[in-house]
Amino acid sequence: MATIRPFRGLRFGPSAGPIEDLVAPPYDVLSKEERDLFAAKSPHNIVHLTLPEQKEDDRNQYVKYARSASTLAEWTRDGSLVLEPAPAFYRYTQTFKVYGSDQPLVRTSIIALIKVEPYEKGVVLPHEQTFPKHKEDRLRILEATRAHLECIFGLYEDQGGLIVDQVSKAPARKAIDVTTEDGVRHVVETIDDAQACRAIADALADKKVWIADGHHRFETACAFRAMQGEKDGLIAEDFMMMALSSMSDPGLSLLPTHRTIKNKPMTADDLRSRMGSHFTFSEAPNHELFDRVVEAGDHTFGIALPGGTGLLAKMKEPDKIKEIIEGDASPKLKALDVTILHKLIFEKLLDIQGLDLVGYTRNPEEAMNAVNDGCSMAFLMNPPTVEDMRQIALGGEKMPQKSTFYYPKILSGLVVWSLANFEA
Secondary structure, three states, X not given: OOOEEOEOOEEEOHHHOOHHHOOEOOHHHXXXXXXXXXXXXXXXXXXXXXXXXXXXXXXXXXXXXXXXXXXXXXXXXXXXXXXXXXXXXXXXXXXXXXXXXXXXXXXXXXXXXXXXXXXXXXXXXXXXXXXXXHXXXXXXXXXXXXXXXXXXXXXXXXXXXXXXXXXXXXXXXXXXXXXXXXXXXXXXXXXXXXXXXXXXXXXXXXXXEEEEXXXXXXXXXXXXXXXXXXXXXXXXXXXXXXXEEEOOOOOOEEXXXXXXXXXXXXXXXXXXXXXXXXXXXXXXEHHHHHHHHHHHOOOEEEEEOOOOEEEEEEEOOHHHHHHHOOOOOOHHHHOOHHHHHHHHHHHHHOOOOOOOOEEEEOOHHHHHHHOOOOOOEEEEOOOOOHHHHHHHHHOOOOEOOOOOXXXXXXXEOOOEEEHHHOOO
């Protein structure tokens, strides 16, 4: 099924500077201001590649992509990026805590090359819809650099955790150990023992892979490969980097993405009137809403409102959701809280059409505080489960955008793969 292989990655060498000044979150979670802060840390910070700067005197908007390509070439030439001497997998562990818990978790991934396959082949499965404009940007940077600058994140089925155990026990050398400002510790270890690499690749060969994070970049890689046309044998464009984790990993953590709404002022009475046919309500201080949503479980939403007091909305008859939400979606997809929020609450009950009014945040405190900074309201919710994601993808369906948030994100700057270093 999945074609997984080790590769010769490019990693920052000592001359580039301290690793904590070189890494950054992935491109799609950084605001311009945040990008500039990381860029100011070091002239070798990874954002100079992943988010090249648009300068005032650029001839056009595409010059920045060429800038990223020339920067990558310079770093490779001057030793800022050093090529791994032999093909390797990279064992990647992240130690972290989630909101509301002091218990540390550890998630183990293996960074590898994966052969890109169109979704219809059923080897790599999506679960979320994507935004076209983001794919155009990533395609241009891939075309210019001919390199995969960041990892996307994928999951595989692993009954009993046998593969994650195999990955954890493989002989390896520590390459990177860095704790980022959010308190997450990232450790990368190089697995270049040929026998161990073969065993891991063979163990993953019969697996399907679910995209957990990085749909835009995967679809970009598929489009990039399609541009090459039919070829005999494997070519560099057939592959991209992916960090792969087991669905049985005890550190796998799926968090909700909360929604903020702007320019749609409503009072608590307005919400009761509009939503009362399908929901029951109780009042609660905004700062308590998320905890109450978690405690109440599925089909419950916290609605933070200006003034400090919001509403806890619980669906009256969730067993009738397949009749309430129209369309051909499966009962499983219709029953997801994120579907109920978008299709029933936003579109049908509150007349919030499209996504122009909707903002997203993974931080519940940020969502609850947003109503003090000009937002009309904020909706706090529970996440779907990994099993929800698995079944939705197997059924060939997709959740709304930003339905899932696997925490923590895969850090950028740990390893880069240039197509020039492909070994057939």
